[in-house]
Amino acid sequence: MSPDILKTVFLPLALFIILLGMGLSLSLADFKRVLQSPLASAVGLFSQFVLLPLIALGLIRALGLSGEIAVGLMLLASCPGGPTSNLITHLCKGDTALSVTLTALSSMLAVFTLPWIVGLSMTHFLGDAATIQLPFLKTLLQLFVITILPVALGMWVRATRPGFAARMSRPANAISLIFLALIIALVFVREKDLLGQFRKAGPGAILLNVVAMFLAFTAARIFRLSRPQSITISIEAGIQSGTLALAIALGLLDNDRIAIPAVVYSLFMFISGGAMIAYFGWWKNSTLEEKPFGNA
Numbered sequence: 001m002s003p004d005i006l007k008t009v010f011l012p013l014a015l016f017i018i019l020l021g022m023g024l025s026l027s028l029a030d031f032k033r034v035l036q037s038p039l040a041s042a043v044g045l046f047s048q049f050v051l052l053p054l055i056a057l058g059l060i061r062a063l064g065l066s067g068e069i070a071v072g073l074m075l076l077a078s079c080p081g082g083p084t085s086n087l088i089t090h091l092c093k094g095d096t097a098l099s100v101t102l103t104a105l106s107s108m109l110a111v112f113t114l115p116w117i118v119g120l121s122m123t124h125f126l127g128d129a130a131t132i133q134l135p136f137l138k139t140l141l142q143l144f145v146i147t148i149l150p151v152a153l154g155m156w157v158r159a160t161r162p163g164f165a166a167r168m169s170r171p172a173n174a175i176s177l178i179f180l181a182l183i184i185a186l187v188f189v190r191e192k193d194l195l196g197q198f199r200k201a202g203p204g205a206i207l208l209n210v211v212a213m214f215l216a217f218t219a220a221r222i223f224r225l226s227r228p229q230s231i232t233i234s235i236e237a238g239i240q241s242g243t244l245a246l247a248i249a250l251g252l253l254d255n256d257r258i259a260i261p262a263v264v265y266s267l268f269m270f271i272s273g274g275a276m277i278a279y280f281g282w283w284k285n286s287t288l289e290e291k292p293f294g295n296a
Contacts, residue, residue, distance in 0.1 A: 023154015
């Protein structure tokens with residue numbers, strides 16, 4: 001596949017389908033459920049929109065990351081969760097309804113927070129190079145348009161044709177996973193000379209996943225949330241949409257190095273997710289009971 005076709009057709013299509021699939025899975029009922037457990041929702045959103053970016057910044061400082069690798073880590077931290085987090089939560093005996101609600105909320109909020117975080121990160125970590133290659137205001141507007149329109153379209157379809165949306169939601173999610181695998185493969189094929197950057201970005205991407213899960217779970221327990229709710233918040237903070245991060249880095253920002261942390265993260269999150277399932281879903285299965293959404 002030529003680079004031009006990858007950039008102009010494949011990646012924009014992947015990004016559109018990913019975001020459309022997010023919109024197809026969202027409904028007003030998802031947001032109304034916040035009222036049933038406001039504390040759990042607040043802790044979950046705090047973990048994802050405050051704690052996660054702070055962890056990314058801390059890792060960037062601690063590991064001495066800079067340039068595109070630092071921007072890539074911040075891009076990951078600003079992406080919402082996705083259907084993968086809902087599935088892992090279910091298999092871990094977490095609070096599935098809370099997971100769906102947090103995914104819905106983070107998907108909508110990220111439409112507005114992601115462009116700002118990525119834009120500011122590029123200005124801070126890339127300096128003049130970011131201004132020359134990717135003008136801040138233009139990039140910001142592009143991110144807003146390319147994220148808002150497909151999500152809004154998906155939600156409109158869900159509201160007007162719920163049956164069709166329900167049938168298409170699962171195929172859209174499956175296609176997203178296929179796109180994830182293909183994009184990762186293409187990055188490796190195109191950028192063999194960047195393998196050294198993978199070693200540099202690897203620790204930060206892996207630690208972002210592990211530390212976010214641990215601290216989010218700890219925060220939930222500090223607020224005396226139930227074990228299923230704590231598991232859910234941990235997964236929602238630790239399992240971000242690597243596919244979305246890859247599509248933005250390669251398709252919109254057109255920067256392979258920014259995509260490197262997302263490649264490592266997207267591969268590792270299945271390992272950490274599998275470990276969560278093994279521990280909470282199987283080994284701890286006899287000691288965990290899922291509580292109704294809204295019970296702290």
